[in-house]
Amino acid sequence: MIIKKFQASTEKDAILQAKEEMGSDAVVLNIKTIKHKGLKRIFKKDIVEVTAALEERMPTAAIPTNAINLVADNDTTAVKSEEKSEDKSTAIEEKLDSLQEMLVNQMKNSSEKKEEKEEKEKNKEENTNFAFIQLVYSQLLENEVDEKYANQIISEVESSVKKESNMDTILSGLYQKIILKLGEPESIDSEEKKSKVVFFVGPTGVGKTTTIAKLASDFKLDKKLKVAMITADTYRIAAVEQLRTYANILGVPIKVVYTLEELNEAIDEFKEYDMVLVDTAGRSHKNKEQCEEIRHLIKDCVVPEDTGKDIYLVLSAATKYKDLINIVDVYDEIGKYKLIFTKLDETGTLGNILNIRLKTGAPLSYVTCGQVVPDDIRLLDAQSLAKQLLGGEDKK
Numbered sequence: 128m129i130i131k132k133f134q135a136s137t138e139k140d141a142i143l144q145a146k147e148e149m150g151s152d153a154v155v156l157n158i159k160t161i162k163h164k165g166l167k168r169i170f171k172k173d174i175v176e177v178t179a180a181l182e183e184r185m186p187t188a189a190i191p192t193n194a195i196n197l198v199a200d201n202d203t204t205a206v207k208s209e210e211k212s213e214d215k216s217t218a219i220e221e222k223l224d225s226l227q228e229m230l231v232n233q234m235k236n237s238s239e240k241k242e243e244k245e246e247k248e249k250n251k252e253e254n255t256n257f258a259f260i261q262l263v264y265s266q267l268l269e270n271e272v273d274e275k276y277a278n279q280i281i282s283e284v285e286s287s288v289k290k291e292s293n294m295d296t297i298l299s300g301l302y303q304k305i306i307l308k309l310g311e312p313e314s315i316d317s318e319e320k321k322s323k324v325v326f327f328v329g330p331t332g333v334g335k336t337t338t339i340a341k342l343a344s345d346f347k348l349d350k351k352l353k354v355a356m357i358t359a360d361t362y363r364i365a366a367v368e369q370l371r372t373y374a375n376i377l378g379v380p381i382k383v384v385y386t387l388e389e390l391n392e393a394i395d396e397f398k399e400y401d402m403v404l405v406d407t408a409g410r411s412h413k414n415k416e417q418c419e420e421i422r423h424l425i426k427d428c429v430v431p432e433d434t435g436k437d438i439y440l441v442l443s444a445a446t447k448y449k450d451l452i453n454i455v456d457v458y459d460e461i462g463k464y465k466l467i468f469t470k471l472d473e474t475g476t477l478g479n480i481l482n483i484r485l486k487t488g489a490p491l492s493y494v495t496c497g498q499v500v501p502d503d504i505r506l507l508d509a510q511s512l513a514k515q516l517l518g519g520e521d522k523k
């Protein structure tokens with residue numbers, strides 16, 4: 128169908144124009160009087176605009192009844208009387224009004240539908256994001272992240288999730304949040320102090336002695352530092368012998384101490400060493416008194432000037448969260464410590480590392496993942512742990 132508009136000072140002239148150009152088969156779809164605006168209204172006559180259409184093979188019967196068939200009008204009949212023309216004009220104006228109304232309604236409907244559709248799309252996206260956040264939340268719980276911390280992480284990210292956020296941005300937000308919460312893991316030699324006396328405390332059997340052997344090997348063989356060992360774990364002969372064996376293999380001096388005085392003497396004897404690693408007895412975390420003894424040793428021993436006194440609380444990643452909470456409560460007064468997690472190879476869920484880090488505020492440091500000395504130790508990899516907590520495959 129060809130549709131054209133014709134403007135003239137009268138309706139008749141406009142129709143004539145249409146007929147001349149489009150032929151006698153053309154039908155009038157619409158007639159509109161265009162009124163001038165402002166001052167022009169006074170000086171200029173209104174214009175009539177005719178919209179005509181031509182459907183070449185359209186049978187006459189198919190022509191809309193509200194359309195005016197130009198075929199029916201010849202030159203004379205179309206202009207027969209002014210009165211007739213005026214009647215027709217009014218009728219046409221009415222038709223125009225209703226057509227306009229219809230179009231406006233249609234446009235309104237379609238824009239409403241469009242808005243509805245957009246709203247639906249937005250809701251769909253929001254729902255997908257919500258479902259995704261739920262999935263990540265359950266993944267955190269699956270990895271035994273404490274519900275309290277999982278909620279905290281999710282709500283912090285949720286508040287920054289914009290309507291237009293997609294899964295990628297949400298995931299990277301969560302990932303960054305977890306990495307920030309894990310903090311930068313600190314190695315023993317990362318501070319500027321030259322010499323260090325480093326105490327390893329924690330429950331029996333978590334891997335303190337093995338960890339000391341692993342670190343001593345790295346410090347001595349790889350970092351070429353002067354390393355010495357002290358053991359205050361005199362409750363079991365086997366414990367002393369265990370550390371002595373490692374010391375002999377590595378060729379580092381070792382002292383066994385029973386009292387604070389002996390500890391001070393040993394520290395003084397090793398004052399030229401870069402790194403003095405002190406093993407302590409693994410006390411039952413249920414016995415506050417025994418822990419008090421270790422606290423007293425650490426607090427009251429005297430280290431040379433310019434020598435740092437560091438404490439590392441060694442915990443097994445395979446210990447139940449409830450037990451870990453009791454343990455850190457007991458060691459709470461021991462002084463500022465950093466955290467070492469052992470036995471990562473014995474558990475598939477590492478949420479406790481994040482939980483204890485957040486509960487204590489203590490910096491993370493090393494993790495061990497096997498019994499092999501010296502290989503199975505490394506500085507914690509926060510990126511890898513964050514990925515794993517979010518359900519990634521990055522198990523290490």
Ligand SMILES: Nc1nc2c(ncn2[C@@H]2O[C@H](COP(=O)(O)OP(=O)(O)O)[C@@H](O)[C@H]2O)c(=O)[nH]1
Pocket residue numbers: 330331332333334335336337338409469470471472473495496497498503
């Ligand atoms: N699977 C595994 N076993 C470990 C790890 N670290 C230590 N162990 C083992 O845990 C047991 C206790 O270790 P030990 O160093 O004597 O613990 P301590 O009582 O805290 O000094 C030993 O059999 C170690 O070989 C680890 O990362 N993974």
Ligand SMILES: [Mg+2]
Pocket residue numbers: 335336337360366406409
């Ligand atoms: Mg031990």
